[in-house]
Amino acid sequence: MYSFLIIWANIASIFQLLMYPNLYYAFKDLFGVEIGPLRFVNSFGFFVALAFLVGAAILTAELRRKSQAGLLHPTEDEITVGEKATAGELIINFLLGFLLGYKILALFFLSSEATQDPQAFIFSGMGSWPLGLAVGALFAGLKYWEKKKEELAKPEKRKVRIWPQDRVGEITVLALIFGLVGAKLFDIFENWSGFVQDPAAYLFSPSGLTFYGGLICATIAIIIYARKHKIPVVHLADAIAPPLMIAYAIGRIGCQVAGDGDWGIVNLAPNPISWLPDWMWSYTFPNNVNEAGVPIPGCVGKYCNQLPQPVYPTAFYETVMGFILFGVLWAVRKSLKPFGAVFALYLILNGLERFLIEKIRVNNEMELFGFHPTQAEVISTCLMIAGVVLWIILAQKKGANPKKV
Numbered sequence: 001m002y003s004f005l006i007i008w009a010n011i012a013s014i015f016q017l018l019m020y021p022n023l024y025y026a027f028k029d030l031f032g033v034e035i036g037p038l039r040f041v042n043s044f045g046f047f048v049a050l051a052f053l054v055g056a057a058i059l060t061a062e063l064r065r066k067s068q069a070g071l072l073h074p075t076e077d078e079i080t081v082g083e084k085a086t087a088g089e090l091i092i093n094f095l096l097g098f099l100l101g102y103k104i105l106a107l108f109f110l111s112s113e114a115t116q117d118p119q120a121f122i123f124s125g126m127g128s129w130p131l132g133l134a135v136g137a138l139f140a141g142l143k144y145w146e147k148k149k150e151e152l153a154k155p156e157k158r159k160v161r162i163w164p165q166d167r168v169g170e171i172t173v174l175a176l177i178f179g180l181v182g183a184k185l186f187d188i189f190e191n192w193s194g195f196v197q198d199p200a201a202y203l204f205s206p207s208g209l210t211f212y213g214g215l216i217c218a219t220i221a222i223i224i225y226a227r228k229h230k231i232p233v234v235h236l237a238d239a240i241a242p243p244l245m246i247a248y249a250i251g252r253i254g255c256q257v258a259g260d261g262d263w264g265i266v267n268l269a270p271n272p273i274s275w276l277p278d279w280m281w282s283y284t285f286p287n288n289v290n291e292a293g294v295p296i297p298g299c300v301g302k303y304c305n306q307l308p309q310p311v312y313p314t315a316f317y318e319t320v321m322g323f324i325l326f327g328v329l330w331a332v333r334k335s336l337k338p339f340g341a342v343f344a345l346y347l348i349l350n351g352l353e354r355f356l357i358e359k360i361r362v363n364n365e366m367e368l369f370g371f372h373p374t375q376a377e378v379i380s381t382c383l384m385i386a387g388v389v390l391w392i393i394l395a396q397k398k399g400a401n402p403k404k405v
Helices: 002-017 023-031 036-040 043-068 087-108 118-122 129-150 164-190 192-197 199-203 211-228 233-258 314-332 341-360 375-400
Strands: 075-081 156-162
Touching: 023 036, 023 043, 043 164, 043 233, 087 129, 164 211, 211 233, 233 314, 233 341, 314 341, 341 375
Parallel strands: none
Antiparallel strands: 075 156
């Protein structure tokens, strides 16, 4: 028991130290090295990217399992091979290469003063023209050479079989694009007063994302995509439920590490659990990315603020609950019937978790029929109701046709 407490204390200390707005500060503090371009790798963005990668890997494995069980089938797509590179393809590749060289690679060559403020640099006209033109020409040349090697005297049309798991890359890109757009739009609706004060800064801020907005918009896009490619929505929904939950948990690590404003209400009560590190009970989020609060004594430069009073670290609580609920969904994914019930369970559990955490979380309240719920409370309630209704419908269908599960 003593050894367990020692290990727990060490892990807790490590997590407490990991409070960095971007990876530049993490590497500087942990390894003593200063890598300027890492200023552009926001901690929250890093964990969001990691969440998508982990989610995509788990979704691929689950769709492959369903395919091997005979529940999913491939579709045939027609492709054309042997064509020359078109002007459009060359232009697009040149532009992508130009942006990579002009902005990203330029970080390694421009002065540190020019890249001190990542957000200002990205949306400024600063960059390296020679690098942009060189990398753009390289990308266009590689595309031309790739097409030249495959060129045929007469282009041919061929049919290829594509399994649902082969489409996970496209599904992930759709989820990323529509998820981020939806998350930002819902956050704007939820914090309209802050948006109208400075729309440009709010739109391009790395913080300010509402999970449910991303979930709703990404779900609509993926359903349309699944129907277009004849992927049974009910099986895709079941397969995507566990990845959604673990991606949510990983994303919340980013919220905790960056201190993006996703914290709880003030908590001045003493820690009632002796073995629980104090920061897991109440935390001031020093060096938070929003630069909220009061100056930290002795700290100089950006991100030198902390909250004047400790608050509940709700992002950490959601991380823990997210991993636990992922374990539940993963454990029942094969046995829970009828098909669609895993996704119904996800809606119920996700909605319940978020509804409960809202009781100690900072959020703007709405005026709704005499009540004052937060946007997340309204949406989480709708998710729980939708999950229960879906479960009832699925159970009734199973009862009407017991052989079809």
